[in-house]
Amino acid sequence: MPTIPRLTNARAPLTKDVEVLDEFGARRHITIPAERALTLFVDNRELVTLMTLGAAPELLVMGYLRNQRLVESVEDIESITVDWEVEAAAVKTRAGIERFDEKTAKRVVTTGCGQGTVFGDLMGELDSVRLPPAGLPSARLTQASLYRLLNVMRLQETTYKSSGSVHGCALFRQDELMMFVEDVGRHNAIDTIAGWMWLHGMDGGDKIFYTTGRLTSEMVIKSAQIGVPIIVSRSGITQMGYELAMRLGLCLFGRATNRHFICYCGFDRFDAQPEPAELAPVKARTA
Amino acid sequence: MPTIPRLTNARAPLTKDVEVLDEFGARRHITIPAERALTLFVDNRELVTLMTLGAAPELLVMGYLRNQRLVESVEDIESITVDWEVEAAAVKTRAGIERFDEKTAKRVVTTGCGQGTVFGDLMGELDSVRLPPAGLPSARLTQASLYRLLNVMRLQETTYKSSGSVHGCALFRQDELMMFVEDVGRHNAIDTIAGWMWLHGMDGGDKIFYTTGRLTSEMVIKSAQIGVPIIVSRSGITQMGYELAMRLGLCLFGRATNRHFICYCGFDRFDAQPEPAELAPVKARTA
Numbered sequence: 001m002p003t004i005p006r007l008t009n010a011r012a013p014l015t016k017d018v019e020v021l022d023e024f025g026a027r028r029h030i031t032i033p034a035e036r037a038l039t040l041f042v043d044n045r046e047l048v049t050l051m052t053l054g055a056a057p058e059l060l061v062m063g064y065l066r067n068q069r070l071v072e073s074v075e076d077i078e079s080i081t082v083d084w085e086v087e088a089a090a091v092k093t094r095a096g097i098e099r100f101d102e103k104t105a106k107r108v109v110t111t112g113c114g115q116g117t118v119f120g121d122l123m124g125e126l127d128s129v130r131l132p133p134a135g136l137p138s139a140r141l142t143q144a145s146l147y148r149l150l151n152v153m154r155l156q157e158t159t160y161k162s163s164g165s166v167h168g169c170a171l172f173r174q175d176e177l178m179m180f181v182e183d184v185g186r187h188n189a190i191d192t193i194a195g196w197m198w199l200h201g202m203d204g205g206d207k208i209f210y211t212t213g214r215l216t217s218e219m220v221i222k223s224a225q226i227g228v229p230i231i232v233s234r235s236g237i238t239q240m241g242y243e244l245a246m247r248l249g250l251c252l253f254g255r256a257t258n259r260h261f262i263c264y265c266g267f268d269r270f271d272a273q274p275e276p277a278e279l280a281p282v283k284a285r286t287a
Numbered sequence: 288m289p290t291i292p293r294l295t296n297a298r299a300p301l302t303k304d305v306e307v308l309d310e311f312g313a314r315r316h317i318t319i320p321a322e323r324a325l326t327l328f329v330d331n332r333e334l335v336t337l338m339t340l341g342a343a344p345e346l347l348v349m350g351y352l353r354n355q356r357l358v359e360s361v362e363d364i365e366s367i368t369v370d371w372e373v374e375a376a377a378v379k380t381r382a383g384i385e386r387f388d389e390k391t392a393k394r395v396v397t398t399g400c401g402q403g404t405v406f407g408d409l410m411g412e413l414d415s416v417r418l419p420p421a422g423l424p425s426a427r428l429t430q431a432s433l434y435r436l437l438n439v440m441r442l443q444e445t446t447y448k449s450s451g452s453v454h455g456c457a458l459f460r461q462d463e464l465m466m467f468v469e470d471v472g473r474h475n476a477i478d479t480i481a482g483w484m485w486l487h488g489m490d491g492g493d494k495i496f497y498t499t500g501r502l503t504s505e506m507v508i509k510s511a512q513i514g515v516p517i518i519v520s521r522s523g524i525t526q527m528g529y530e531l532a533m534r535l536g537l538c539l540f541g542r543a544t545n546r547h548f549i550c551y552c553g554f555d556r557f558d559a560q561p562e563p564a565e566l567a568p569v570k571a572r573t574a
Contacts, residue, residue, distance in 0.1 A: 016526050021550040023430070025561030030549070035504065035525040051504060051527065143310070164542075165501050165523035184503065184525050214452050216471065217322065217338060236452035238322040238471050239303050240338065255451075262317070263308040274312030 003075045004199065005062075010082035012036065012054035014182075015163045031163045035184045036084065040064070042091045047104065053159070053166060053183045056192050057082040060183070061089045063195030067222055070103055074198055126221065131205070131229040131249050134268040138206035139229045141174070141251070143273035148175035149232065150256055153210055156180060160212070169193050170210040171228075178207070186213035190222050197226055204228035215241040215252050215264070224248050230269060232256050237264050290362045291486065292349075297369035299323065299341035301469075302450045318450045322471045323371065327351070329378045334391065340446070340453060340470045343479050344369045347470070348376045350482030354509055357390055361485055413508065418492070418516040418536050421555040425493035426516045428461070428538070430560035435462035436519065437543055440497055443467060447499070456480050457497040458515075465494070473500035477509050484513055491515035502528040502539050502551070511535050517556060519543050524551050 015031040040047040058080045065071045078092040132139040159182050167186035171179040171193050183189040204227030215233050217240035232253040245252045251266025302318040327334040345367045352358045365379040419426040446469050454473035458466040458480050470476040491514030502520050504527035519540040532539045538553025
């Protein structure tokens with residue numbers, strides 16, 4: 001039984017009410033998603049400031065530390081204390097972080113919609129990633145399961161539905177929803193899920209990531225880091241997301257809503273049960 | 288006449304052809320947007336790696352240096368040499384950058400869809416931003432001009448239309464399109480426009496930014512940095528984008544397509560010419 005870190009539970013209000021003016025000249029009230037700064041201090045040293053919705057800040061911090069490879073094991077973390085009054089998350093480790101400066105020295109500004117930051121040489125590290133073989137039933141997906149997964153997401157109550165402008169991420173085991181989180185940054189959302197999995201010692205090999213965001217290089221990297229072999233996105237893809245997934249043997253679905261999708265790669269993890277051809281669109285959709 | 292830096296013209300192919308599998312079980316070819324790493328070296332010192340579409344890498348580098356406040360004047364840059372073979376942009380300054388380490392020491396990971404990076408204390412710097420007064424006709428927008436601007440964007444030929452998954456940014460003077468660029472990261476797109484404006488010594492006070500991305504804090508910050516008082520977005524808004532714009536006196540339009548929009552703030556820069564009320568929707572849209 002691993003020693004679990006002490007965590008606060010500092011979920012903050014997720015929306016804010018504002019008065020706007022619309023095209024009819026009417027003033028009306030709408031809700032917009034919250035966004036707040038959260039500065040991470042690791043053993044009293046400032047690491048980084050994340051801009052977040054604030055839905056699950058402690059898990060976000062855990063996932064961030066893990067995905068940046070700053071902490072190797074959950075047990076190395078003694079506590080994470082989030083205090084919105086000072087917009088800070090204080091991480092206390094049991095034995096300090098070795099080579100802290102070295103690990104945080106190299107910056108890669110990644111794509112997303114933003115200029116994300118990845119510390120260190122993640123690309124190099126990916127060579128050691130081993131995803132479960134495509135022949136394993138738990139590491140594949142049927143078209144019917146994909147549709148059920150998409151339907152679960154369609155029915156999910158979300159901040160997106162009430163306020164727009166946030167990205168959602170979810171973790172599935174086949175079509176069973178295990179965890180769902182939203183954030184203003186989709187990398188925060190996937191980091192939060194990574195933190196949750198890490199906290200619970202959960203393996204990714206039989207899981208599926210769902211994201212509303214694009215399949216960019218970091219989404220593929222972060223998924224691979226946690227051992228998840230299949231990603232489903234409501235959006236499209238970029239070249240590096242595609243190339244990394246090809247190299248790693250990930251299966252990527254994009255443009256996935258209702259009964260529509262594109263499988264970009266990893267066809268061998270997918271059991272197609274094709275729709276009748278007479279429903280096929282005349283015009284090809286874009287990536 | 289300022290001394291203009293020497294720039295390469297290393298525009299790279301913007302799309303890539305891939306074979307995919309669709310819901311009808313058909314293999315077909317689609318194009319996806321390119322995405323490549325570009326590592327910036329300033330006077331032979333590695334600064335950062337940007338992931339970019341590659342449409343205008345030299346302008347991106349210029350805008351990045353400017354928006355990060357690493358270089359104060361165009362004339363300080365002697366040359367920018369982009370070489371895709373080695374995925375590098377070599378920036379040569381005339382006199383070096385003072386306090387380089389200090390300026391790049393502080394990291395803020397911003398929202399976007401990603402975890403963007405802003406060096407230094409931009410928030411503090413915003414107190415010195417002075418946007419033109421709302422009474423100035425060139426720093427306001429009528430509803431008719433907004434519609435014309437949106438129509439120009441609708442007709443624009445884009446990588447988005449052919450391949451999806453990129454963000455577009457444009458600079459307008461009222462409804463006159465001056466510059467349009469796309470990138471896999473929307474912050475890259477706005478940085479590219481900033482670089483272009485900077486190169487041409489262009490003032491932002493009578494300009495309007497259009498972006499397909501959300502109105503997050505960095506979009507507002509970057510717009511304010513270049514002195515642009517009005518932003519139009521096809522997407523929504525986040526709380527910090529809203530609060531910063533309120534503080535700075537920016538006018539923000541979101542959810543803007545065809546004849547629909549929400550004006551979130553800066554109402555005093557907007558000349559409403561309301562649509563007939565009988566067209567009003569029954570249900571309020573989200574932020």
